[in-house]
Amino acid sequence: MFFYVARQPILNRDKSLFAYELLFRDGMNNAFPNISADEATSKLVESSQFSSGIDDLTGGKLAFINFAEEAIINQLPTLLPNETVVVEVLETVTPNKNLVHALTTLKSKGYTIALDDFIYDEAWNQVFPHVDIIKIDIQISGLSEINELRRKLKDYSFKYLAEKVETYEEFQLGSTLGFDYFQGYFFSKPEVIQKRALNPSQIAFADLLFETSKLDMDVNKVCASIERDVGLSYKLLRFVNSSAFHRSRKIENLKQAIVFLGQQELQKLVAVIAAAQLSDNKPSELMRLSITRARFCEHLAVLYGRKDDAPKAFLTGLMSLIDAIMDDELKNILDRIPLSQDIYDALIDKRGVLAYLLALAVSYENANWARTSQIAKKLKISEADLPDLYLDATSWANAYSEFDEEE
Known part of the structure; x- marks a missing residue:
């Protein structure tokens, strides 16, 4: 059995x-046949692969995980570390004495408790503490x-989380x-549909991004540009020595880094760094999502049997959010990139x-697991391979973000 975890x-x-909410496939089609959502959660949590991979999925941030009533009463969350997991009580759960006792126990063990899709009912008063x-x-x-709910719960010191926030408004x-x-995903859409003025440094990075997008990229020209930019050189060296690569020996100069990466990897890295520079003053999660999507698309191209198209797939994934990064219409941006x-x-x-990937x-x-299955079948891609590829993509993005956010 395999698990879809997004x-x-x-x-x-x-x-x-x-934090991240971890979302998984729980009973549709062939993923979890003939079992309940509660049993699906149990199997997911008990999976050693999932337990060991939470940090890779969340980059050390909190993980919100849905638990149904039976899972909470059976103390299933205790199989996961209390400092990592937020126990999210599904809206389908009925407040009762058994639930209150179970949540009391979880709370005493240091778990954070959240109520999902909450709509007020007096029956929940016994749970609120x-x-x-x-x-x-x-x-x-x-x-x-919302205002009425806040009024009724004014005596409690809850934190409030807004779900389904899709626009900046x-x-x-x-x-x-x-x-x-x-x-x-409000942060992954342009704040205003008009071209954003770029500062001189961002213009230089935009030019570098455009140059590396060319099929006949001039490696010497790109390398010379990197050498003239101390910050970019530093980022490149930090990256090739990061956990994204499993190297026993440290790379100590720019020439070694360029030789180690090769043209395709250099092209990819410069594109990522340039996009990160262009996303200045944007939510850091936007760049992390861009990198994750790019890496995932790259993996999917290889899985589809189009290894030669993997660099294009990477760039397609990265560029799919460039409108939000640059606050401009996607077509306007791409018309200026070769x-x-x-x-x-x-x-x-x-x-x-590439559009299907x-x-x-x-x-x-x-x-969107139904859509995922539909496209995977059309491409004749094994769904069982997707979770590991996605986990690698998130780990790769986290490794990049770790050192980039330190700057």
Whole structure:
């Protein structure tokens, strides 16, 4: 049996990463045949592969995990570390004495408790003393309902988390309403649809990004540009010596780094660093998502049997969020970049193999398991291989982000 595990970011009011909710396939089609969501959660948590891979999925951040009533009563969360996991009580759970006792026990063991998709009912009063976080679906609960809920719960020191936040307008409204955390992909969309003015340093990085996008990239020209930029040289050296690569000997100079990486890896790294520079003042999770998606697309190309197209797939994944990074229409940006026609077709016209690989990556990261299965079958890609590839992509992105965020 294999497990689909995706993640959705949870940001704080400063748009910094607070945690991830881990989302998994729990009973559809062939993933978990003929078992309940509760049993699916049990099998997931008991999986040694999952237990050992939480940090790789979350980069050391908190992991929100849904637990149904039986799983909570049976103390299933205790199989996972209390400093890592937030026990998310599903909205389908019925508040009763057994549940209260179970949550009391979990709380005494140091677990953080959250109520998912919460809608007020007096029956939950007995549970509130053990709760830390209230999650509210802002697509379901209106302004008046949210204000009324806050009034009823004013005697409790809950943190409030807004779910399904898909636009910056919703994020701003949630901030005004006093929400502490925000879950959704609002940060991955342009804040304003107009070209953002770039500073001289960003313009230089944009030029470098455009240069590395060329099929006939001039390696010597790119290397010379890197050598003239101390910051970029430093980032390159930090990266090749990071945990993304398993090296026994440290690389100590730029020439060694360039030789070690080779043209394709150098092209990929420069694209990532340039995109990171362009995403200055944007949520760090936006760049992490871009890198994860790029790496995942690269893996999918190899799995599909198109290894030669892996660099294109990487760039397709990375560029799929460039509109949010640069706050401009995607077509406007790509018209200024000398990308190959198949990458352009994938991003703008949604056609070609690269478009399918990107769609598979996006459906997986959004935990749209039905769509994931549909595309995987069309491409004749084994669904059983996807979890490991996604885990590697998140680990790779985390390794890059670790040193990049230290700057």
